[in-house]
Amino acid sequence: MSKVWLLVTIAMMAIISVTKATSINYSDALAKSILFYEGQRSGLLPHSQRMKWRKNSALQDGHDINMDMVGGYYDAGDNVKFNFPMAFTTTMLAWSVLEFGDLMGSERKHALEAIRWGSDYFLKATNSPDKIVAQVGDPNKDHDCWERPEDMDTPRTTYYLTPQKPGSELSAEIAAALAASSIAFRKTDAQYSKLLLVRAYKVFDFANKYRGSYNNSVGDGACPFYCDISGYMDELIWGAAWLYKATKTAYYWDFVKSNVQSLGSFVEFGWESKNAGINILVSQWAMNDSSSASPFISNADNFICSLLPTSSTKSVSYTKGGLLFKQGASSNLQCTTALSFLLVVYARYMHAVKKTIHCSNEVADPTRLIKLAKSQVDYILGKNPQGMSYMVGYGAKFPQKIHHRGSTLPSMAMHPQHLGCRDGDQYFKSDKPNLNMLTGAVVGGPAGNDSFQDSRYNPGETEPTTYINAPFVGLLAYFNKPTLV
């Protein structure tokens, strides 16, 4: 072989290997993003459990108040069941299935199982009249230990709301989760769907009738963990919007319209603030109907303009590597996945009515929104300056020392003896990778300079949460079978 040909061949091989390393397998990532929820399960695990290193845990939850509160999800790397982010997670999993379920193929079944693990638990949490369970597990005591869920011996305090100690944001988010899940199950399990909807009505009434913030009712169980800073009006409107979507009952639409003015125009969407999500959700039915367009469509358009990297009204930042980054947010990828989800959803609604958006210095068509969202998804899965994926178990290089108790500690099969509160410290401090793979977990993600410190001491970057993954499930389903470029 001549020298020139050898060089050409080497160059071509290099190109091929680069392409291979960066080509993304969305279907693989989709399956893993849903599997992650099995790793977060609390309660009695079914035979169908695929993440085998996890075992039954917290089988007495609710005992202290004579309720059965077994089940639900641990929110992140600890063992508390925080119902506020859990409800948001369930709503977003359901929204993912409603928008993109048709593109999920055989994974749709698993996505519905993930929703049901949440909705079953919320049926329990709302099963007593005039009482709604707010969370299970004393977070301060829990965070003092590095313990497997299967061993947990910290106080499993059940915190709950009553008419005298209300929590409108928490109960309205549970109503949203029940209503959204009810739509998701309509075709495959009509009876269950009905049950969820009937409960959603009741829970929304409770949220609306007894107004107040769960901050105050639950006290140091809520703050500073999942403290609701922005108030409860956004959740009440969000809950009403989901109930309207589920029932088309005028009462809920009137509620949304008559309260929308109380929303700020923040570019926020996540477990704490629902603002941007409300406008996008409502735009679906407001778009074709000019009488109900105001102010939802212009709010949604302004929101999109505030995300576009070249827009003069941009209010988020992007790292040099191209990642949407919100200053001050720990666990930044929760913002990236939630906002990207809204981009794709809105792009599809826009496409259906051939709409474009006029930002102050540019015009955006649906393709523009899709491309921006795709750049975010691809960054998370490996197209980034670190050349790594931020999803555990996906790709050649991914986080190894995630801040997650169950993943760090030896499994029950490996170490059947009880490990007490601080027996886990040696594993926490170890330089070695975690012992159990929490497949599909997307972590908090890199810093604003695209750097990533793979360390259990850095939960802002290495802790996974259920609400980072939930919108990502929908995004992956879409990019596995994109209908707009």
Ligand SMILES: *[C@@H]1O[C@H](CO)[C@@H](O)[C@H](O)[C@H]1NC(C)=O
């Ligand atoms: C994507 O991943 C799936 C599941 O791991 C695998 O079956 C499939 O062959 C992969 N596709 C490509 C194009 O590599």
Ligand SMILES: *[C@@H]1O[C@H](CO)[C@@H](O)[C@H](O)[C@H]1NC(C)=O
């Ligand atoms: C919740 O508590 C935090 C911290 O005490 C406070 O800043 C915030 O205003 C409270 N939110 C509501 C809605 O009361």
Ligand SMILES: *[C@@H]1O[C@H](CO)[C@@H](O)[C@H](O)[C@H]1NC(C)=O
């Ligand atoms: C809005 O109109 C478009 C085009 O006629 C249609 O495809 C879409 O389904 C409509 N959306 C709703 C929510 O009615």
Ligand SMILES: *[C@@H]1O[C@H](CO)[C@@H](O)[C@H](O)[C@H]1NC(C)=O
């Ligand atoms: C990047 O940011 C991280 C986190 O803020 C910081 O620790 C690190 O020193 C920065 N690296 C560079 C090269 O600036």
